Each structure stands twice: as C-alpha cells, then as structure tokens.
Amino acid sequence: MRFTVLGASGFVGRHVVRFLRAAGYEVMPVSRDNFGEARGDLGHCIYAIGLTADFRTRPFDTIEAHVTLAANLLRDADFQSFLYLSSTRIYANSSDTLEDGLLSAHPFNPSDLYNLSKMTGESICLSSGRPGVRIARLSNVVGPNEAGSDTFVGELCREARQGHIQLRTALDSAKDYIWIDDVSRLLAEIAIAGRQAIYNVASGTDLSHRAWVSAIANATGCSFAVDENAPTTSFPPISTARIKDEFGFTPSPVLDFLPLVLNREAA
Known part of the structure; x- marks a missing residue:
C-alpha cells in the first residue's frame, strides 16, 4: 500500500511520514523541493501543506497552500484517496463543533483569512466529485521539542528555558490539544478506511493554561506570572464522537509526554 504525503517537511507531515514507514507502508514524501515528482498514482494522498502563525503577513501564500495547490491536485492527480488536512480553528465563531455544523467567518477580520482559506479548501474537496476525498480537521497538535x-506551547517552552513564563492570557484559558502520534495513526486510518467526508482529529478535552504552566514549572523549576487583566480565551469543546465511534479512538494524555515536549528525552 502506497502513501504520498504532501507537505512532508512540515511538523505534521514529517511525523506522519515517520509513522507510516514504521508501520511498513511505502511512502513518498513530497515537499516544496520535489513537488514536481508527485506524478502517477499517488495512492493514499495526505495533503499536509499549510501555513499557520504567519498567514496574516503571507495572504497569497496562504491561499496557494490551502486552496490552489489542493484544487490542482484534485483536478489532475491520480489517487486512491485524498485526505485534506484542515483545522478545528474554523470553529472559532461557532458554538457547535459537529463536523456537519454551520461555520462562519468574517472577511474584514484579518485573523479569519486562515479560516476562510481552510473552508474554501474543504469546499473544493467536497465539490470535486472525486471518490475517496476526505477532510481531517486537526486540533492543536503537540509533539517532541515544542x-x-x-x-x-512552544512559546511556553522557550520562556521556561529562560527561567520565567509570562502569560498574556488568563490561567483559565483553555484549548484542545492532541499528541502527534495519535494524529498520525488517525490520519492513516481515515485515509484507508474512513466512511465519512469530514473528521475532527482532536482529544475532545480542553487543557487549561493553568495545567500547562503548572506542569512545565514543576518540571523545569521556572517561575510564572500572568499579565494584569489578562483576557480569558477559550474554544468550544471539539466533538470527537465520530472518531470514537468509527475508530475506537482514545486520546493519549498530552501532559504524559512533557519530557518529550520539553526535549528532555530523545524524540
């Protein structure tokens, strides 16, 4: 069985390639340097191309990564399945996180460019008419050496190395986090045998800033403080009923991997 991982040099793509090879699959990793080699039958294609933190300053690159390249592949490429990696971030303006729920975004809000581009990428996938096309909406993925x-989490780790964490959001702020190995395993299962068009790939449980900084402070001995009048930011809990029902998914507790997150063990 063959996989093609597009965006293989990125954080998620790199770990997915490693997981698939360890599981015995034939894997073709594709990055910017060898994108032209993605020809012929791509087998199970995992589309992990994307921008994250710098999307506000790179709007055209964001659209190319999340929409244009995916559309070209959906139109022209041969594949057994095509799994487009989206994000649970698109639920930011919603209270319902079911995969089939209504989504919203505002084009005048620069922060919504990311969400709009991911929604458009999803729409291209769902409208392509190609069989075997699926979407995985990833939560906040955590891995070794954050x-x-x-x-x-990466910022927390960097500040901890300097001896002090200064939080700009309240301790009660919380998000959903999922361990990278859980993500890699689920993506392989969805690509091969997914019965639905869209899946949330998340732990289903929010982890507070308090839990993160307390665990990191205990592990490193660093101090921490919170800005005065720091706002509380939170997202609605991500529904994971679909991956639990179809794949029997049980998330690994992310904080169990804190030594790896802090790079205190070999990855």
Whole structure:
C-alpha cells in the first residue's frame, strides 16, 4: 500500500511520514523541493501543506497552500484517496463543533483569512466529485521539542528555558490539544478506511493554561506570572464522537509526554 504525503517537511507531515514507514507502508514524501515528482498514482494522498502563525503577513501564500495547490491536485492527480488536512480553528465563531455544523467567518477580520482559506479548501474537496476525498480537521497538535514550534506551547517552552513564563492570557484559558502520534495513526486510518467526508482529529478535552504552566514549572523549576487583566480565551469543546465511534479512538494524555515536549528525552 502506497502513501504520498504532501507537505512532508512540515511538523505534521514529517511525523506522519515517520509513522507510516514504521508501520511498513511505502511512502513518498513530497515537499516544496520535489513537488514536481508527485506524478502517477499517488495512492493514499495526505495533503499536509499549510501555513499557520504567519498567514496574516503571507495572504497569497496562504491561499496557494490551502486552496490552489489542493484544487490542482484534485483536478489532475491520480489517487486512491485524498485526505485534506484542515483545522478545528474554523470553529472559532461557532458554538457547535459537529463536523456537519454551520461555520462562519468574517472577511474584514484579518485573523479569519486562515479560516476562510481552510473552508474554501474543504469546499473544493467536497465539490470535486472525486471518490475517496476526505477532510481531517486537526486540533492543536503537540509533539517532541515544542520549543522549536511557533505555537503557544512552544512559546511556553522557550520562556521556561529562560527561567520565567509570562502569560498574556488568563490561567483559565483553555484549548484542545492532541499528541502527534495519535494524529498520525488517525490520519492513516481515515485515509484507508474512513466512511465519512469530514473528521475532527482532536482529544475532545480542553487543557487549561493553568495545567500547562503548572506542569512545565514543576518540571523545569521556572517561575510564572500572568499579565494584569489578562483576557480569558477559550474554544468550544471539539466533538470527537465520530472518531470514537468509527475508530475506537482514545486520546493519549498530552501532559504524559512533557519530557518529550520539553526535549528532555530523545524524540
């Protein structure tokens, strides 16, 4: 069985390639440097191309990554299945996180460019008319050595190395986090045998900033404080009923991997 992973040099793509090879699958990793080699039968194609933190300053690159390249592949490529990686971030303006729920975004809000581009990518997938096309909406994915990532957890790790964490949002703020190995396993299962068009790939449980900084402070000895009048930010809990029912998914507790997150064990 063959997989093609597009965006293989990125955080998620790199770990998916590693997981698939360890499971014995033939894998073709595709990145910007060898994108032209994605020809012929791509087998099970996982589309992990995307921008995250810098999308506001790179609007045209964001549209190309989330919409244009995916559309070209859906129109022209040969594949057994096509799994488009989207994000649970698109639920930011919603109270319902069921996969088939109504979504909303505002084009005048620069932060919604990401959501609008992911929604458009999803729409292209659902409208392509190609069989075997599915969408995985990923939660906040955590993996080894987060200090190298441009994420909230990565920032906590970097500040902890300096001896002090200064939170700009309240301790009761919370998000859904999922461990990278859980993500890799679920993506393989969805690509091969998914029965639905859209899946939330999340833990289904929010983890507070308090839990993160307390665990990191205990592990590193760093201090922490919170800005005065720091706002509380939170998202609605992500529904994981679909992946539980179809794949028997049980999430790994992310904080169990804290030594890896802090790069205190070999990845």
